[in-house]
Amino acid sequence: MIGLEDRRSLAREIDTAHRAGARLREACAVAGIDVRTLQRWRAEDGLERGDRRPGAVRPTPAHALSAEEREQLLRVANEPRFADLPPARIVPTLADQGVYLASESSFQRVLRAEGQTWSWDMTYLPAAVLGHWFYLYLILDVFSRKIVGFEVHDSDDSLHAAHLLKRTALAEGVHAMADKPVLHGDNGATLKATTVLTMLHWLGIKPSYSRPRVSDDNAFVESLFRTAKYRPEFPARGFADLEAAREWAQRFVHWYNHDHRHSGIRYVSPAQRHEGLDRPILARRHALYLEARARHPRRWSRHTRNWSPIEVVTLNPEREAVAGPVESGMHKASQAA
Numbered sequence: 001m002i003g004l005e006d007r008r009s010l011a012r013e014i015d016t017a018h019r020a021g022a023r024l025r026e027a028c029a030v031a032g033i034d035v036r037t038l039q040r041w042r043a044e045d046g047l048e049r050g051d052r053r054p055g056a057v058r059p060t061p062a063h064a065l066s067a068e069e070r071e072q073l074l075r076v077a078n079e080p081r082f083a084d085l086p087p088a089r090i091v092p093t094l095a096d097q098g099v100y101l102a103s104e105s106s107f108q109r110v111l112r113a114e115g116q117t118w119s120w121d122m123t124y125l126p127a128a129v130l131g132h133w134f135y136l137y138l139i140l141d142v143f144s145r146k147i148v149g150f151e152v153h154d155s156d157d158s159l160h161a162a163h164l165l166k167r168t169a170l171a172e173g174v175h176a177m178a179d180k181p182v183l184h185g186d187n188g189a190t191l192k193a194t195t196v197l198t199m200l201h202w203l204g205i206k207p208s209y210s211r212p213r214v215s216d217d218n219a220f221v222e223s224l225f226r227t228a229k230y231r232p233e234f235p236a237r238g239f240a241d242l243e244a245a246r247e248w249a250q251r252f253v254h255w256y257n258h259d260h261r262h263s264g265i266r267y268v269s270p271a272q273r274h275e276g277l278d279r280p281i282l283a284r285r286h287a288l289y290l291e292a293r294a295r296h297p298r299r300w301s302r303h304t305r306n307w308s309p310i311e312v313v314t315l316n317p318e319r320e321a322v323a324g325p326v327e328s329g330m331h332k333a334s335q336a337a
Contacts (some may be wrong), residue, residue, distance in 0.1 A: 002033075002115050003272055004049075004050035006291050006295075007046060007047055010031045010033065010294070011038065011042075011047055012039075013027075013031060014031055015039060017030075023183045024038075030299040031294070031295070032293070041153050053064075060096060065102060065106060067135070069101070070104070072101060073107060075181075076094070077090060077271075078206075083327050087105075087107035087330065089102040090104075090107060091103065091104050091107065094122065094220075094270075100131075105257065105312070115121060115125065116138050116141060116142075116143065116177075116181035116182075117141075117142040117143065117180070117181060117182050118140065118141055118142065118148065118182065118205075119140045119183075119184045119185065119220050120140065120164075120183060120184070120185050120191065120221065121137075121138060121185060121186060121188075121218055121221040121316070122135055122136065122161070122190060122191070123124050123135075123138075123228075124136075125134050125152065125238075125239060126238040126239070127238045127239055127240075127245075128238040128240050129238070134152055134153070134154055134242060134245040135154070135156050135160070136152050136225075136228075136245075137150060137152075137160055137164050138150040138221065138224070139164065139165075139168050139183075140220055140221050141274060142313055143273075143313050144270050144271075144273040145224075145251050145264060145265055145273065146272065146273070146274040147219070147224070147256055147257055148168050148171070148172055148274075149164050149167060149168030149172075150164070150249060150253055151163070152246045152249045153242075156243045157297060158191075158193030158195040159195060161190055161195075161196050162195045162198075162199040165183075165199050165200065166199060166203070174204070175203075179315060180203070181205055182206045182207075182208050183200065183206070183207055183208065184207075184208040185208070185209060186210045187209055187210055191308055192209070218327070219225060224256070227256070230287045231252060231255075233251065233252070234248070235248070257269065257270050257271045257274075259305070265278065266278070266282055266310060268281055275328050278309055279309050282307040282309055283307075285307045286308075289305055289307070292304075
């Protein structure tokens with residue numbers, strides 16, 4: 001996609017070369033466009049209005065799910081028997097019962113569009129005093145990778161987890177959501193305590209837990225903890241006190257949400273994706289790359305870099321083979337997440 005100013009510049013250069021005696025087709029080839037492209041720009045006001053594709057109104061595909069089908073799919077996916085299962089298991093289970101609603105990818109698209117998935121966990125932060133720890137509780141939006149809630153305490157207590165849940169739900173406006181988020185966590189005692197479950201029920205948030213003997217079912221938060229503990233600012237000798245740990249956590253969360261360009265979401269920040277700003281950013285990058293290729297087509301052997309938005313994020317994708325059970329546990333290693 002070539003921007004309006006670049007279109008006009010290319011057209012002027014081609015006209016100059018053509019008036020100087022160059023063949024129109026060869027002049028266009030040197031500029032990196034086809035002669036038909038130039039003709040189309042001139043015939044369809046392409047040199048006045050630019051590319052109209054981004055703002056075009058596209059009809060709904062004839063094979064798209066209807067509103068009734070989407071509602072039925074959501075109703076089935078939220079049944080207790082399927083609440084903790086990914087679409088890769090829901091679809092074949094329904095098939096065994098003689099029921100087909102949609103493909104696995106359609107399940108994933110609808111579930112993502114209709115609600116959020118949060119993931120949470122707790123990790124240990126070492127203190128300067130050997131054997132003493134601080135506890136970082138954190139909630140992550142899986143789709144945007146934004147940290148939507150966190151707290152640091154000097155003890156591991158389900159009351160802290162319940163308080164974080166309530167504060168995060170208020171900040172994210174869960175009370176106004178038609179479809180409440182699903183909160184995924186591991187099978188630790190703190191995150192499954194009665195106090196936490198009561199708070200989840202009161203907030204209308206459905207809990208989800210890692211599968212037994214599967215240590216990487218909460219991989220997004222595990223990866224985030226690893227990123228945190230390998231930051232240069234993370235103290236090698238531990239935190240002097242609780243206030244120091246909280247100040248570090250505040251700075252890290254701000255950096256992660258607003259400054260960090262996350263490789264899993266096409267190098268936009270989690271805050272940008274959470275606010276829906278990633279699409280125009282990625283569209284501008286795509287347009288820039290197309291313009292660069294148009295200026296120097298011989299430098300590009302194939303397509304430009306893929307800047308399309310990540311549409312589907314799977315919390316625990318199915319694998320054809322699992323390399324044996326790994327003992328799951330919390331993060332109580334000095335520097336290990």
